[in-house]
Every structure is written in structure tokens, then in C-alpha cells.
Amino acid sequence: MKNKILKKLRVLFVEDEENIARLLKSAIGDSFYSFTLASNGKEGIEKFLQISPDIVITDINMPKMSGLDMARELKKIDKKIPIIILSAFSEKEKLFEAIDVGVIKYFLKPYDPDEILDYISLISSELEDKLVELSEGFSFNKTSKSLYKNSKFIALSKNEVKFFTLILNTKDNILDDTAIKKDIWNEEVSDDRLRTFIKRLRVKTSKKLIINLKGVGYKISYREKNSV
Structure with missing residues (x-):
């Protein structure tokens, strides 16, 4: 072990x-x-x-x-x-x-x-x-709150760090739209602002890393256990 x-x-x-x-x-x-x-x-x-x-x-x-x-x-x-x-x-x-x-x-x-x-x-x-292995070669360090792609550091904004921290500490790693708006911005924000935020984060990372669950919210994609 x-x-x-x-x-x-x-x-x-x-x-x-x-x-x-x-x-x-x-x-x-x-x-x-x-x-x-x-x-x-x-x-x-x-x-x-x-x-x-x-x-x-x-x-x-x-x-x-x-x-x-x-x-x-x-x-x-x-x-x-x-x-x-x-x-x-x-x-x-x-x-x-x-x-x-x-x-x-x-x-x-x-x-x-x-x-x-x-x-x-x-x-x-x-x-x-400490280190959470995600799909597409990404990993997130829960202690230093840092994202890496194949061990290369990926700079995140304060709100992007909040997003990863929240979703990785949520049951089933699924966040609904309301929770994202409340916990990241702590204020009323439009659906367009949330979609723009997710779109930019996907451009910085990968479309396959952050999955859109229609009518539910967003889910993070983990690395498969049998992948190398």
C-alpha cells in the first residue's frame, strides 16, 4: 500500500x-x-x-x-x-x-x-x-491551491482558484449555477457573466476538464484510474 x-x-x-x-x-x-x-x-x-x-x-x-x-x-x-x-x-x-x-x-x-x-x-x-489528479494531464494542489498541466504551473485568477477549490470540495464534485455565483462573487450576477467565466477558464485549461451538466451545473473531470 x-x-x-x-x-x-x-x-x-x-x-x-x-x-x-x-x-x-x-x-x-x-x-x-x-x-x-x-x-x-x-x-x-x-x-x-x-x-x-x-x-x-x-x-x-x-x-x-x-x-x-x-x-x-x-x-x-x-x-x-x-x-x-x-x-x-x-x-x-x-x-x-x-x-x-x-x-x-x-x-x-x-x-x-x-x-x-x-x-x-x-x-x-x-x-x-494533497494533489488531485484531473483529466487531460491536469492536477490541482489543494494545499497551495495551484493548478498544473503535466507538472507545468498554470496561473489562475483569484476567482478561478475559488472555482477549483469549491468544486473539488463539493459532493460528487458538481456545482450548480447558484452556488457558483454565491460563493465566487457573493452577489447577484447574470447567467451570461457565469458562462463567460467558464468559457475563459476552459480556454485556459480544456473543454474536457470542466463538464457542463445541462440544467444542473458544472462537473470536474478526473483522470481515469487506469490511465498512465
Whole structure:
């Protein structure tokens, strides 16, 4: 069961030493849906915004931006993102600083890749429901409220974010017209305005992603379980 959950997870590993990065990816990378590498804190933030990982693993000492500084910035974007620190440092100051930042685990180098994999397996059930896989290659991160197309970030307006959040938290993922108008605009709006809103959202995403149920409302389309 845990292996099935791990296969759904996106991991971001931030490490400036290329050999270490590739060794860890080689050792445990195939256990996950994806295992993306970044070479410093700034690149780590860029990759984080691009792929919306479920968990971040990072070194502390890196050029351009340290792992702890990067962790602070990532927590501003997604306060619930789990972050694991890998470091040669054992000083209490670094450990306390990592705790203050919100790091969930601290592994000292040299570390055992299997221990890291076991730990992620331990917390994997807590991470499983964060990313919702939709049809047409889309996915929605319910924590950061971000939409992705084949792992590429799709910018949404505030009301478009509200729409996805509402429909994914509604029974059967069906929203009627009245609920959309009330919860998104909180005021009386015309049917034409709603249709224009949905039309623009479909242009930005896909006609097949948002299904019109005549006389009922709108439904979101999920990825089929047997699709790759």
C-alpha cells in the first residue's frame, strides 16, 4: 500500500554537490512519481513553483541561497510542505534553526538512503490527498491551491482558484449555477457573466476538464484510474 502511495508523490531534492544528488536519485528516485533535482536554494524555489512537489529534501550549505533560507521562503508559499534537511552540520544552533523554520526531519551526513525512503513511507499517507489528479494531464494542489498541466504551473485568477477549490470540495464534485455565483462573487450576477467565466477558464485549461451538466451545473473531470 505504501509503495502505491509513494508512486503518486513528487519529490524535490536540492543539493549543490552533483554526485550526491545523482546518487540519492539513483538509490530511491524510482520509488516516486517524480524525483526532481535543483542545485541551490534559488533554483529550488523555481522548481518548487514549477512542479508543486509533495515533499522537499535539501542540503543546508549551498551557494546563492542556503537550504534553511530556501525553506523559509517555501513555507511562505505552502506552510504545510514537508521539508527534510540533509546536512554535515551537527551543531545545536543549526538544528534549532531548522526546527524554527518548520523542518520535519534532520538527517546527518553520511546518511542511509533507505532511512530517508523509510521515513517518507512513514509519513506518505499524510501526503497522499494533497494533489488531485484531473483529466487531460491536469492536477490541482489543494494545499497551495495551484493548478498544473503535466507538472507545468498554470496561473489562475483569484476567482478561478475559488472555482477549483469549491468544486473539488463539493459532493460528487458538481456545482450548480447558484452556488457558483454565491460563493465566487457573493452577489447577484447574470447567467451570461457565469458562462463567460467558464468559457475563459476552459480556454485556459480544456473543454474536457470542466463538464457542463445541462440544467444542473458544472462537473470536474478526473483522470481515469487506469490511465498512465
